[in-house]
Amino acid sequence: MTGDQRGSPGASLNTxxxxxxxxxxxxLSLTAKIALALVALCAPVFAALTFELDFTMxxxxxxxxPVLAIELALIVIAxxxxxxxxxALRAMPxxxxxxxxxxxxxxTLASVMAxxxxxxxxxxxxxxxxxxxxxxxxxxxxxxxxxxxxxxLAALTGSLLVYVAITQVVTAVLYTSTVFNWDQFGVGVxxxxxxxxxxxALAGLGMGYVASRQMQGRWWPGLLVAATxxxxxxxxxxxxxxxxxFVTLFLLVxxxxxxARLKVTxxxxxxxxxxxxxxxxxxxxxxxxxxxxxxxxxxxxxxAPPDQNSVSHRTEIWADxxxxxxxxxxxGHGQSNWSKQVESSRGQHAHxxxxxxQVLYDWGLVGALALLALGLMxxxxxxxxxxxxxxxxxxxxxxxxxxxxxxxxxxxxxxAFPQFVVAVCVAVLASLDLEAERG
Numbered sequence: 001m002t003g004d005q006r007g008s009p010g011a012s013l014n015t016x017x018x019x020x021x022x023x024x025x026x027x028l029s030l031t032a033k034i035a036l037a038l039v040a041l042c043a044p045v046f047a048a049l050t051f052e053l054d055f056t057m058x059x060x061x062x063x064x065x066p067v068l069a070i071e072l073a074l075i076v077i078a079x080x081x082x083x084x085x086x087x088a089l090r091a092m093p094x095x096x097x098x099x100x101x102x103x104x105x106x107x108t109l110a111s112v113m114a115x116x117x118x119x120x121x122x123x124x125x126x127x128x129x130x131x132x133x134x135x136x137x138x139x140x141x142x143x144x145x146x147x148x149x150x151x152x153l154a155a156l157t158g159s160l161l162v163y164v165a166i167t168q169v170v171t172a173v174l175y176t177s178t179v180f181n182w183d184q185f186g187v188g189v190x191x192x193x194x195x196x197x198x199x200x201a202l203a204g205l206g207m208g209y210v211a212s213r214q215m216q217g218r219w220w221p222g223l224l225v226a227a228t229x230x231x232x233x234x235x236x237x238x239x240x241x242x243x244x245x246f247v248t249l250f251l252l253v254x255x256x257x258x259x260a261r262l263k264v265t266x267x268x269x270x271x272x273x274x275x276x277x278x279x280x281x282x283x284x285x286x287x288x289x290x291x292x293x294x295x296x297x298x299x300x301x302x303x304a305p306p307d308q309n310s311v312s313h314r315t316e317i318w319a320d321x322x323x324x325x326x327x328x329x330x331x332g333h334g335q336s337n338w339s340k341q342v343e344s345s346r347g348q349h350a351h352x353x354x355x356x357x358q359v360l361y362d363w364g365l366v367g368a369l370a371l372l373a374l375g376l377m378x379x380x381x382x383x384x385x386x387x388x389x390x391x392x393x394x395x396x397x398x399x400x401x402x403x404x405x406x407x408x409x410x411x412x413x414x415x416a417f418p419q420f421v422v423a424v425c426v427a428v429l430a431s432l433d434l435e436a437e438r439g
């Protein structure tokens with residue numbers, strides 16, 4: 001066996017992994033420990049490096065540079081541990097490899113032929129980095145880090161929990177400030193509505209933990225995670241994350257398999273009803289935050305604050321985006337060109353607030369059909385993933401599903417951190433697929 005094959009999905013799942021340091025007393029290699037630390041630190045580091053009392057649109061925040069740096073570091077650690085790109089590609093299911101290849105070729109063409117090619121190429125490079133991270137983690141989760149997949153999901157969950165704690169501490173410290181602009185609370189976000197990305201991901205993971213336990217054994221930690229996610233979603237004041245968590249809740253209950261469906265549903269709804277109103281007390285002194293912002297918006301549209309994007313404005317954006325899609329339907333316009341070409345963006349938005357429109361605009365039918373094929377292949381495998389390892393499958397599915405549902409009326413996948421969450425969860429699910437096939 002060659003060095004490139006050692007520990008890869010193309011080799012036996014029982015093959016010893018490549019490890020310079022050896023395992024410690026806890027059974028974790030040094031590379032696994034570093035990778036876990038990077039996952040756990042991603043959201044807190046991003047928050048710490050981007051918060052400013054006087055908000056500025058700096059590249060550290062707007063390009064999510066700390067997140068991208070951590071993704072690159074994780075790929076390097078995976079490479080040291082034994083990840084090899086070509087053997088990993090060879091081990092992929094053929095359909096997945098073909099769809100990824102079509103997407104990569106289409107995205108490259110869209111970036112080269114974009115009206116403004118420089119940002120298109122930069123953002124497509126970021127997209128390639130997210131995909132490479134998912135492949136690298138899948139490779140390791142299928143071999144040397146296989147036994148640590150639950151720990152990696154826990155590290156991702158912990159990262160989000162610490163992020164929420166940071167926002168609450170900052171809010172408590174600045175609550176009585178008369179000069180701080182709460183409209184620009186830039187803790188890992190360029191717009192306060194993006195705070196919801198973190199809340200829905202956390203709620204999705206927590207609901208998945210609860211569903212996987214079926215109210216048996218140690219199910220209460222998952223309930224605490226879900227409760228924190230519910231609370232933070234209400235605290236952010238966004239309507240799309242609020243709706244997303246409940247759509248995902250019923251989705252998870254539907255696919256969790258036979259068991260305590262009514263108990264799981266009742267427990268999650270009861271916890272949501274208990275914790276969401278707390279945001280009425282703890283939210284910043286600004287009408288854009290808290291549960292009241294979600295359920296109490298009766299202000300006429302003409303007088304609504306600019307940040308409270310109306311449904312009618314979204315439909316206007318979608319109609320204008322569709323016109324641009326029709327102009328270049330095959331390969332699209334390339335990434336990060338949308339705001340300069342769609343007048344209804346008003347120079348305030350970087351994406352169309354809808355994933356389907358975003359994909360069609362960026363990569364055209366070529367990219368959209370390739371991603372649709374990947375999605376359908378994933379849906380086909382969901383029952384097998386749940387049957388094989390529900391404790392891993394349902395939290396990962398919950399984290400992805402919440403962000404996907406939210407993306408129908410918002411733009412989480414224009415930004416790096418939500419894609420980081422999805423990359424980790426997809427890698428876990430893909431490793432289950434390979435494992436289930438091998439019995």
